[in-house]
Each structure stands twice: as C-alpha cells, then as structure tokens.
Amino acid sequence: MAATTLKLARLNGAAEIFHSIQGEGVSSGYPSVFIRASLCNLHCRWCDTDYTWNWAGTPWPHENDADPSYQKFQKKDYLTEVAIKDVAEKVASYQCPRVILTGGEPLLQDSAWQELMRALLEKRSDYHFEIETNGTIAPSAEFDQWIHQYNISPKLENSGNRAKNRLRSEALAFFAKSPKSWFKFVIASEHDLTEVEAIRTEYNLPQHRILLMPEGRDDAALQKRRLWLAELCRDKNYRFSDRLHIQLWGSKRGV
Numbered sequence: 001m002a003a004t005t006l007k008l009a010r011l012n013g014a015a016e017i018f019h020s021i022q023g024e025g026v027s028s029g030y031p032s033v034f035i036r037a038s039l040c041n042l043h044c045r046w047c048d049t050d051y052t053w054n055w056a057g058t059p060w061p062h063e064n065d066a067d068p069s070y071q072k073f074q075k076k077d078y079l080t081e082v083a084i085k086d087v088a089e090k091v092a093s094y095q096c097p098r099v100i101l102t103g104g105e106p107l108l109q110d111s112a113w114q115e116l117m118r119a120l121l122e123k124r125s126d127y128h129f130e131i132e133t134n135g136t137i138a139p140s141a142e143f144d145q146w147i148h149q150y151n152i153s154p155k156l157e158n159s160g161n162r163a164k165n166r167l168r169s170e171a172l173a174f175f176a177k178s179p180k181s182w183f184k185f186v187i188a189s190e191h192d193l194t195e196v197e198a199i200r201t202e203y204n205l206p207q208h209r210i211l212l213m214p215e216g217r218d219d220a221a222l223q224k225r226r227l228w229l230a231e232l233c234r235d236k237n238y239r240f241s242d243r244l245h246i247q248l249w250g251s252k253r254g255v
C-alpha cells in the first residue's frame with residue numbers, strides 16, 4: 001500500500017523543513033529546501049543529527065556522552081509524522097526548485113519520498129531532487145526514476161559503526177554504477193584516507209566523484225583540519241568539500 005506520511009525530525013513543534021544554502025558536497029552554495037527525515041540505521045559517534053535516532057533507552061554511545069548535560073532524546077518529542085500533501089505544500093511555499101532529502105537516513109522511507117516527489121512535480125516541473133544517504137540501502141527502481149542526485153556518505157571506522165553495518169556491498173555496487181552519485185567522506189585523520197582508498201578500490205567508486213570533507217561540528221574544529229585536508233586533496237587528486245553552513249551559522253538546527 002502506498003505511504004501517505006513521512007516520519008520527519010521535529011523542530012519547534014513542526015517538521016524540520018527549511019530553506020537554506022547547501023553547505024556540503026558537490027552542490028555546495030545552491031539555495032535549497034531541506035527536508036529532514038527522522039530515523040537512521042547507523043549510529044555514528046560524532047553524528048550531529050543524533051536527535052533523529054539516539055532515543056532514550058537505546059544503548060548507542062555518542063561523543064556527547066562525555067558532557068554531563070547531554071541526554072538521549074525522547075522519540076515522541078523529536079519525531080513527527082506528517083501527511084505527504086502537507087510536506088509538499090510547505091516545500092512548495094519556498095519557491096525554490098532545489099530540494100534535498102536528508103536525515104537521519106532518508107532511504108528508510110523510499111516509497112514515501114516517491115509520493116512526495118510526484119506531488120511536488122505536479123506543482124512545478126523544474127524541481128531538482130537530491131538525497132543525502134549513508135549508502136547502506138539501495139533505492140528502489142521507482143525511487144531512482146524520480147531522484148536527480150545521490151550524495152552518498154559512506155561511514156568509516158571513526159564513526160564507531162561495525163564494518164558489516166556501514167559498508168553494504170549491494171548498495172555500494174548500485175551507487176558506484178549510478179551516474180547520479182557523488183561520494184563524500186568525512187575525514188578526521190590521515191588514517192581515514194587509507195580507509196577511503198581501500199573502500200574506493202574494493203567497491204569501484206569513481207575517484208573523480210569522491211569528495212573529502214573535514215570532520216567538525218564547529219568552526220574551530222573544522223579550521224584545525226581544513227588546511228591539511230585541502231593539501232591532501234591536492235596531492236592525492238580528490239575534490240575538497242568544506243562545511244559552509246557551519247561557518248555561516250554554526251551547528252544550529254533548521255538553517
């Protein structure tokens with residue numbers, strides 16, 4: 001049966017849908033409408049959208065556990081289920097043709113996104129849809145017909161996820177072959193690059209479609225890694241991605 005709702009992150013009593021500038025990856029700088037899905041199938045230690053999955057009562061560790069004021073999230077306060085027609089109306093109200101499906105892991109809701117994209121294209125024909133995914137779930141053939149761009153961010157050891165959960169051959173084989181794919185790796189140390197190169201070789205990821213991005217949830221942390229990573233990208237022939245939205249707005253939600 002067709003899905004009629006999307007499970008989205010809740011922010012200030014409403015779904016987290018906002019108009020901003022894409023801050024990462026190959027579309028960096030484009031005005032875009034972001035729709036943030038709730039739920040994720042991975043549990044990255046440094047995740048900055050942990051309010052989409054780190055529910056009270058779950059065992060997953062997070063870097064923020066070291067902060068005594070950090071608490072896991074109450075699902076009922078951080079997840080909202082919204083009718084697809086309402087999501088489409090909200091997105092259409094921004095008059096912006098570029099739409100980014102993000103999360104959490106948005107591919108957990110494949111068929112609901114198809115309906116949303118169909119509903120939006122009935123309102124205007126020039127929408128461009130991108131999805132930001134952790135690359136563990138291959139989309140359905142139907143979803144693939146609607147989407148224009150995959151921004152895939154496979155996770156490394158530094159995420160704390162087990163390799164068998166974060167590197168799924170079937171999904172990575174799909175993305176490696178798709179001409180719509182761009183791969184973005186979050187890099188915290190030079191050791192991470194060794195891992196990227198092993199993953200690139202094992203899964204046949206096209207090098208010219210790989211971007212390396214410094215890990216950091218605030219500008220000071222990013223600044224520490226930016227220069228060495230930019231030089232490493234130059235020397236190893238990878239594309240560099242910054243985190244523009246962190247520079248502009250810090251780690252605030254909904255911007």
Ligand code: SF4
Nearest residue numbers: 040042044047104134
């Ligand atoms: S895959 Fe993305 S949303 Fe999921 S835990 Fe990792 S960083 Fe967070």
